[in-house]
Amino acid sequence: MITEFGHFALILAFLVAIVQAVVPLIGAHKRWPAWMAVAEPAASAQFLLTAFSFAALMYAFIVSDFSLRLVTLNSHSAKPLIYKISGTWGNHEGSMLLWVLIVTLFGAMAAWFGSNLPPTLRARVLAVQSAIAVAFFAFILFTSNPFLRLAVPPFDGQDLNPLLQDPGLAFHPPFLYLGYVGLSMAFSFAVAALIEGRVDAAWGRWVRPWTLAAWVFLTIGIALGSWWAYYELGWGGFWFWDPVENASFMPWLLAAALLHSAIVVEKREALKSWTILLAILAFGFSLIGTFIVRSGLLTSVHAFANDPERGVFILMIMGFFMGGALILFALRASAMEAKGVFSLVSRESGILVNNILLAVSCFVVFVGTMWPLVAEMFFDRRLSVGPPFFNMAFSPFMLVLGLVLPVASAMPWKRARIARAMRPLRYVFVLALAIGGLAYAMQTERTLLGPIGMFLAAWVVMGTMVDLAQRTGRGPGRLRRLTRLPRADWGKMTAHAGLGVTMMGVSGLMAWQQEDIRVAEFGVPFEVGGYSLTLDQVTNTEGPNYLSTTGYITLAQDGREIAQLRPEKRIYPVAQMPTTEAAIDYDLARDVYVVIGDPQEGGGWAVRTYIKPFTNWIWIGSGLMALGGLLSLTDRRFRVAAGARKTVASPVPAE
Amino acid sequence: MKRLALILMLLAGPALALDPSEMLSDPALEERARALDHALRCVVCQSESVASSNANWAQDARRTVRELISDGASDADVMAFFEERYGEFVRMNPKMSGSTWLLWAAPALMLLLAAASGYGYLRGRAGASAPQDRALSEAEQARLRDILKE
16 A cells, blocks of 8 residues: 555656746746746655655665565565665666656755745756656656556565675665756756856855755765675776766766866856756766666666667657757857956866866766777677776876876966965975885885885875965964865865875775685695785585585794684575675774685685775775865855845846 | 575576686686686676676686687687677677777867867966956846945
8 A cells, every 4th residue: 555655756857847947947947936836835745755766666666565576576585685775776766766766866955955045046957956856757657667566476585786786886776866867956056147148156056955855865975886896706806997987987987076176167167068068967877877787788787777768768858858959059058158367377267177187087987888889880899898998098087186186176266376376395205206116116016006006195195285384374373274274165175185095096006906815624724925825624504595615724924823714605596696794804004805715626715815005095085075065065155145136136138 | 494495406507707616727827717707798687798797698708718719729819719609799898990990089189179178268268357347237237226325
């Protein structure tokens, strides 16, 4: 019964969304306050209805209601409760419902917290946001309805993909979706501004928190996914340049560009049309990401819903919103006249360089991801583009980004001199070079990747700290002034340092990883990279919904025991799938990563051991980036109502 | 326990990536073989190389790689062997030939284009006159008078 209510609520939400997409838009055009005012209660109602519908689906998963087709296909009564809950979005239909739930959540938040927006802009933003919701409600109801019943319910379900039964992955999709969909808010603001025909500092200030929030969520989501891949897939890779990963990475890059360029709009009223275009494209890449995942067009580990029909539907949604927004942009962009004047060398131009690097690197990822498709369609070549291409084509952009970052962020607005910006940084630069040189001297491998990574990381981290210290000025009381700096400054420092820390982790791991594959005999210790490992025994045990083969391994260094490792090999009988559960001894300097393989014919077991230096810094850095975003989000200028547009300005017609 | 052992045996199924039994005894050859494993795509998997895949096909491919290089084949010979049978798709990275040069050149081309338009924009901004120089419009002057009167 609850399921039927949920289904009904979803249909009602669809109808409310249609009303909200049309009425406020007309109201804003005709200046009818009553019509514009429809948007807010509609946004709240839409959210509550969708939330109820989602809760109903979750309830069906929790009580294992196998009369629901979706529950039968993706759940099992023996599954732990947390995975019954995460099973709600661990499948195509449920994840689309989560997607639209977040669209309506952001719409409702804009309605609740948007009281300082001019009424016409608010009405238009909410209408555009609702139009996105309409498209996805239609998609769910017409092609992927989660509430379909089975005429003859089975006794038990077919289980969730065991790879997805993991705490890291349980919360990876919601964060990712919060990020993807958060960008819909920036899109709605951009389209609303194009319809209004004006973009000013206040617009930049409104659009930035939404972008920042979306970017923070994307950062967390991507980091969770990468961490999951690291410990779950059994050989400790953290990034595969898989189409689906790229699908989340491209919006992240553009969102990062957007949140920088929005500062220029806010503080200097320049880069306006570029910022609008970025806002449109960032959400466009979110839609492309959805399309890639949902259509299964590009094969990938994640494509659990290979269905061309759905792909075409999403392609139509994408075509409508991107086409519409870009046409609108072409018609109106000329009205976005820039005001700020600045010289060739200035903070503005620094941010422009940041934007160029981030946007072009995003397009590089895009070209690499789509190339197999292009090659097949136009050149009749079936080929694949793998990690070596991406590593080679993408890394230089990050290298330049890291080099420029500390200097550019130390430059003042309007007019700067590179020499002056460099002056406080020169010691740090030399120190960073020394660290890189030290890394080069100490390593046994003849790779440049590691030393360059260490130099870059040290340069970025220390450079941003010096920049923050510079902001306290001279004379006594610097420490007190440091604590009173705006949170935006702290956020900037934290996020930039986080990027440096991540660079350190990535380059350290890629340059200095050690791999060892061997047959381990019981009780006979073996050496890997200065560590001694002993396989003591192997047992077979039974988990709640899986069978496990567990190795007992003692890890020791210099005769001292460091850890007991328990690598597992699991088999999920219902899903007929094996998984590896690597045992990892975490440490800031290095991870020891052990995987148990198969028993060997001549006795003993296959054991794979990796020494992975600096790995944890990848996620510590991601965490710092997210924290920096949050700090920035709580800056006073966002908390206090931005009153830059108290009176109703007469909008300037665009033509 | 007996039942468990039976189920485990039945389901033992795919081996997990590279197994010690597959490895060559000569470390130099084995190192070459691993590099080749990373350059070959597992054609029955989804975006995985032969090196990391657990599929039976990948296991066979790893064995083939090792047989070929034990018989004295060069790296290029091994790639050609696989390409002949499975097409260009089996390479992790496409060859730099024909239309693919466009892919490899794309990053540099896009960066040039972006840098050029960025520079053009900056030149425009640097040369622009400050908006303060502009006189207020009629409407703005009216509003200013209103505000000053208050």
